[in-house]
Amino acid sequence: MPANYRETVIDGYNLIHKLWTVKADEPMDTMRERLEAMRTRYRQKSRRHVTVVYDGGRSPRPHSSWGGIDVTYSGTFKAADRWIIDHARSLEPHPGMMLVITSV
Numbered sequence: 001m002p003a004n005y006r007e008t009v010i011d012g013y014n015l016i017h018k019l020w021t022v023k024a025d026e027p028m029d030t031m032r033e034r035l036e037a038m039r040t041r042y043r044q045k046s047r048r049h050v051t052v053v054y055d056g057g058r059s060p061r062p063h064s065s066w067g068g069i070d071v072t073y074s075g076t077f078k079a080a081d082r083w084i085i086d087h088a089r090s091l092e093p094h095p096g097m098m099l100v101i102t103s104v
Helices: 012-019 028-046 080-090
Strands: 005-011 049-054 062-066 069-073 097-101
Touching: 005 012, 005 028, 005 080, 012 028, 012 049, 012 080, 028 049, 028 069, 049 080, 080 097
Parallel strands: 005 049, 005 097, 049 069
Antiparallel strands: 062 069
16 A cells, blocks of 8 residues: 555445445444544554545535544535545645545
């Protein structure tokens, strides 16, 4: 993994579903809290800015931000994938490298 990237962007729900089996009766808040614990440890080790993007939400503005970690919802009409692409393009003309964590 390159050491000179400027930030890590995580597609939250994709990563949750890749890491864990989500039971129908398990609140998604619980899964987001598990991911929060992981991303906090990752942030401490990597010392890079981390943005976690979740699909949905009422508006595409940060839900919370602290200590180099932002949690954002993509908005009602935009998927997290599209938010990540738009974010990368917004960094031009000097985007630097960005590490994107998602799943296929």
